Amino acid sequence: MEFKFDKMHGAGNDFIVIDDRACRFPDMDGTFVRRISARGVGIGCEGVLLLRMAETLRGFDYKMVFLNPDGSRASMCGNAARCAALYSYVYGIGGRRQHIETDAGDIFAEILESAPGHESVCIRMPTLKNRSTVTVRDGACEYKCICVDSGVPHAVVFVQDASSVDVEKTGRLIRNDEAFSPEGTNVDFVEIKSRSELVMRTYERGVEGESGACGTGAAAAAAMFAENFSGVFPVRIRVSSGDCLNVTGEIADNGMCGTIYVSGPARFVFKGTLKTESPAAR
Numbered sequence: 001m002e003f004k005f006d007k008m009h010g011a012g013n014d015f016i017v018i019d020d021r022a023c024r025f026p027d028m029d030g031t032f033v034r035r036i037s038a039r040g041v042g043i044g045c046e047g048v049l050l051l052r053m054a055e056t057l058r059g060f061d062y063k064m065v066f067l068n069p070d071g072s073r074a075s076m077c078g079n080a081a082r083c084a085a086l087y088s089y090v091y092g093i094g095g096r097r098q099h100i101e102t103d104a105g106d107i108f109a110e111i112l113e114s115a116p117g118h119e120s121v122c123i124r125m126p127t128l129k130n131r132s133t134v135t136v137r138d139g140a141c142e143y144k145c146i147c148v149d150s151g152v153p154h155a156v157v158f159v160q161d162a163s164s165v166d167v168e169k170t171g172r173l174i175r176n177d178e179a180f181s182p183e184g185t186n187v188d189f190v191e192i193k194s195r196s197e198l199v200m201r202t203y204e205r206g207v208e209g210e211s212g213a214c215g216t217g218a219a220a221a222a223a224m225f226a227e228n229f230s231g232v233f234p235v236r237i238r239v240s241s242g243d244c245l246n247v248t249g250e251i252a253d254n255g256m257c258g259t260i261y262v263s264g265p266a267r268f269v270f271k272g273t274l275k276t277e278s279p280a281a282r
Contacts, residue, residue: 010079012212012241030071068206076151078215171203
């Protein structure tokens with residue numbers, strides 16, 4: 001069976017994107033997902049993104065299904081949602097404003113700019129939940145994690161110098177700490193540059209390494225910055241790829257962030273066709 005795909009990236013976070021409204025893609029075949037996600041021997045990506053028919057009748061344009069490169073399914077990915085919205089708009093699936101169903105709940109997207117090379121998309125993130133603080137110890141070192149679920153769980157660690165962090169080693173340590181078992185967490189190392197500017201590097205669960213960017217991480221980092229360090233919206237966040245994501249929101253009377261919006265670049269990279277003989281293909 002063949003599937004046409006587009007390779008896209010959102011601020012350096014790259015994806016294989018497939019119109020799967022016929023629901024034929026073998027998303028339960030983890031071996032196949034891992035094979036096409038592998039760099040060097042596959043297409044290479046930080047996630048496989050499927051656009052499917054919405055499962056409810058509440059006015060959704062489509063449902064976004066996100067598969068990690070290790071074959072597992074994630075409930076939400078912010079940059080993937082921005083790429084899905086641009087893909088949907090270009091291929092006539094959705095309009096300039098879209099209502100998208102995800103495993104983390106419904107989100108909204110708006111195409112801010114669609115000119116080739118200048119595309120920009122904004123999404124309204126799921127409601128933040130499950131705030132907590134966890135300290136992870138590694139010998140004499142302690143890492144204070146400010147935790148929040150912005151569609152998927154994140155542990156935000158504020159550091160003096162993000163460039164000096166061993167993201168692979170320390171991120172893996174925190175991601176697998178028993179405090180976050182059994183599912184684990186994404187880990188964001190965040191440097192404060194000013195009251196409205198951050199630098200962020202993310203260890204992404206499912207990728208099991210440093211990601212080029214992370215939209216849910218940007219939402220988590222900006223919100224925890226505002227709630228704990230008097231950060232001021234809009235917050236500009238430079239990510240590992242060198243691109244920037246812009247996060248805006250507001251602080252409620254209880255000191256907590258309400259609705260969070262993340263905007264930034266989304267790009268088409270190339271198109272192709274992949275083949276599978278997976279028995280799970282429908």
